[in-house]
Amino acid sequence: MNFKETAKKIVELVGGEENIISLTYCVTRLRFELKDRNKADVAALENLEGIMGIVNSNMMFQIIIGTDVVHVYDEIKTIIYLDEEKTVSKASKNPLKVVFDIMVDAINPIVPLFLIAGVLAALISIFNVIGILPEKSSTYLILSAVQQSVFFFLPIFVANSTALKLNVNPYIAMALAAVLVSTSINGVEGLDLFGIKLTPVTYSNSILPIFMAVWFMSFLDKKLDRIITEKLRFLFKPLISILITLTLVLFVFGPMGTWLGNAIASLFSIVGDNVGNWLVIAILAAIYPLLIITGAGGFLIPVILTAIAELGYDPIIVPGALAADITVGAVTLAIALRAHKPEVKQLATATGISALLGVTEPANYGVLMKFKRPYIATAIGGACGGLFAGLFGLKGYTIVTAIVGITGYIGPGESGMYNFYIAVGTVVISFVTGFVASWFLSLTPETNPKLTDTKDNYRIKAPVKGDVIPLNEVSDRVFASQAIGKGVAIKPKDNSIVAPFDATVTTLFPTNHAIGLTTSDGVELLIHIGIDTVNLNGEFFKPEIQAGDKVAAGQKLMTFDYESIAAAGYDNVVIYVITNTAEYKDVVATTKESVNLNDEILSIELKEAI
Template identity: 40%
Template sequence: MKYKEFNKKIIELVGGKGNIQSVVHCMTRLRFTLKDRSKAKTDELKALDGVVDVVSNNVAYQVIVGTHVNEVHAELISMLDLKNAEGDDMPKEKKHPLKAMLDLVSEIMTPVIEPIIASGLLAGFLSLFTITGILSEEGSTFLLLNSIREAVFYFLPILIAMSCAKRLKASPYLAVALAATLVSTSINGVEGLSIFGISLPQTTYANSFIPIILAVWFMGKLTVFLQKRIPQFLQYFLNPVLIMVICLPVTLLFFGPIGIWIGDGIGWFFELLNNTFGSWIVVMLYAALQPFLIMLGAGNFMMPLSLNFLNKLGYDPIFLGAATISDIAVSGAMLGYFFKAKEMKQKQLFGTVSFSALMGVTEPAIYGAFIKFRRPFIAVIIGGGLGGLFAGFMKVKTYSMVWGLMGLPSYAQNQDFSNLIFMVASVVIAFIGAAIAAYILGIPSEEKSKDTVAAPGGDSKPLNKKVIFSSAAEGEAVQLENIKDQAFSTGALGKGIGIIPSSNEVVSPLEGEVTVVFPTKHAIGLKTDSGIEVLIHIGVDTVELEGKYFETVVKEGDRVVPGQLLSKVDFSGIIEAGYDPTIIVIVANTPDYLDVIPTASGAVTKDCEIFTVIV
């Protein structure tokens, strides 16, 4: 329970367990449904270590905690009695329709993003490889790799069913079974079908998402209905078959056609918009305003629309391209601030979040800089708007479900090289336009001193500060990949460095607290006041020695300073016993930081720098 105390404070500040009706999450935010929002102490919540910001409006009550939100949410759910909170006996809050839709879309789409991104990027690289002649479209390698992309979208209803079943109170396995039935060769796109003598319209369920969402929603309602009316001892046998036998005909007769009509309606609306005003205005507006949508928690709303376009047209003429242009504009705005800033800490901040946005992750920039300085929003409106305007006029098409710089090769899909050129020109316009605008607008002087934010896990620390650690022993530094222990050599437990000791003393590399001393004395955990967790593992597989050859001189809770003795170790005895004496020093919470960079090589002394943590 890494975030137990953090979640306790959140529960308290949103009005207690009794005030929480439900809580979901998206990429960076906890989205609460509160019975009485006036009970929430929003200002105190914003000031809580680990909370980046709180967005409270008519759409949602959102607590932004960062990209580790899934871990926070998992522990939060385990601490809340959500069964009672969502039970039929509890008064239901009448949700704002837009809020209910955003909650549902966010919850459904977030788990599905992973395979979608994988398939989209793969499509981009395959396009690049075929253009350069590395692969042939008729070759076996291309066909096998391309099958990943095709499978993800063909079986999209199955992924959607799995994602939304729990949210809609349906059995995930029955939902997946229903989706698999719909995309089977017996039903998908087959003409002349009928059920109970009623003719069925020809419907293609592969690549679709609206019919299965409607079907799973109905399945959830039917499940609750049957649980109340079927005797308990018969439910295990009867409910599954009744659910499937009822849901399939209803889906084929109603939800399939309705879902297709909704998809066609969305397409018709944007076609009308395109014929009346031109799609350029939508591309321009979305590219200019996407950061505001991300702040509102509505960043995922475009995904179903994009999926619908890809399904109906084979490409997205609006949203995916506009999202990429907007991300690049955010990167450009932060680069403009990078050149404008005079303070090194600010330069580090703006440079880091600029690169992150370039790779398609804009939350660090939006919550770390945009909200504080405000003016970058204007820069993105200018740069993103100009880039989106150009892309709209040039009718840029996005052929794969992908966004960000890494997805650019996919714009040449189907040998559409002019489309790629126009897209590259659009992102260049957005990047340069936003960078120039941000540089001219400048950094508000009253904001320059604000250079700290809350860190993941609940500790507050300076943005992008370099924290340098000294050696834990005298000896010779070795890189982790050379350690004869797969868990450490692969970096699975965190980044760091190894030391082949030349003396029998192991000392502290930092100022902080001893958080753990293993009973076998072969490992010691330390933590800085800013929250960096360091593990010192003395020897490889030395846990088997059960404390022999180790004399630890500190205990849990002790304060230590760099160079302070932690343990005396008989390394010659360890070697004679057949064990590797290498001391491994790693940052256990490496994912919480931008990077951990080893800086030592060769001989080291106790006061040598061994690695740097970029906060």
């Protein structure tokens, strides 16, 4: 669906901006208050791409869109003026989750680039080791340029995809990124702006500064639209936007990674002096992948080079990085073996091998960051491998953190082979612990017993005691048509709603009549209490949770007065819908006439895992 075009058509077909009194949105629908409903072209709206249905009730004119409703709503806000006192969102989301999800969505379109870089890096390393592709050959240099350029210009690619996601001009965003990776700024020392000294920052190979910049730009553009008159907007808005954002990046977003790196270095120094370097190496190996993402890893290279120059070896960072990189490869390969989707299996295989050969960015950005949970496994494997390296005193004589360069750990003198054996041990322990941790923390539903009691199905329990009603018999025709997703309804006989499984509360509506839950495996469940109960404005509902909370199976989510809801003239039926039904083979409701708490009520038949 093209959200912008859909929004334009909706505004036009409901009678134009002048016919709109107010607009809100719920979990699946836009709710218009119109001056004259006869001006709305219902037939044309129903035939519009992305529209699931129209509900023209006594209270509101509702357009059913599904879970993309928020995107259409945001586009409508850019087309017409909406009184914020009358027009409010009916959803509340965890801000951190929103930010991370947008970052992941921005990275997804450029995953093929990571695949190119990962496969190419692996082939270059292999061919170099067996002598087919010498480092000084032109072919080696050209192929290396292809592989390295993907990451050097990564900020430009991320700027484009993030801008498209946040409705920012992608060319302005890419221009900003190009400025940051230019030879005049990227990693240059001694710069100042307005007479204020700038912290030198390497922007190439980094995504966080440019992501934050484009995110800020999305808000700034809206402010500038209100401040700059329409006649001057075309001429001055792009320039003002890029200059303000560039200033903020140079002074804040860019140096944040350096500040974090310096803080970590200070912490490591304290831990090393008071406990021992073995603990520092274990911690570093556990958090190393996250340091790379945040850009805080910039402090590492100078420290390594200084140590090698003064001692002849690095006793901390190179050993920790070896454990971390091998773990990233192991975790990603475990995902490849556990995955069912061919595209995930292929991506994880290629990037996992690349990580073992020393190039971890494809795995980090293309796989681990997308699924989030594997970072727990990288922390476990990295910490175990780093602990072994630290306890046995592994030394890094060169900046080598990959299997193909393992011979670089052979030290001088008679004890040189001892260091090599410790390096091999670090590789083995990091790989095994990382692989095992990833295997058992895999994103496949089979590994979560709280969701399923068979390999092929999820068994989901009832959230409330009551009589079962087939979804197609509820009085709301949108839910009845299963346009929002398949599920079931329950005529409640109890005032409590409980969580059917371990999950995150992704949505709690301000009127408290609906709750959205998402499991770690991606099952999205909507618990909608009553029909049109949004108009009760929260009366008779008492939530026990907030958006962003982690809840356990059986935990109380909501207390509601189902008798008072009915007495107020509303249908109090509890609607229970899997909103991402399309991702599964089928969703099957129970055939029981009534259920108690913890009775099985829905079964989700799986197409595939990840």
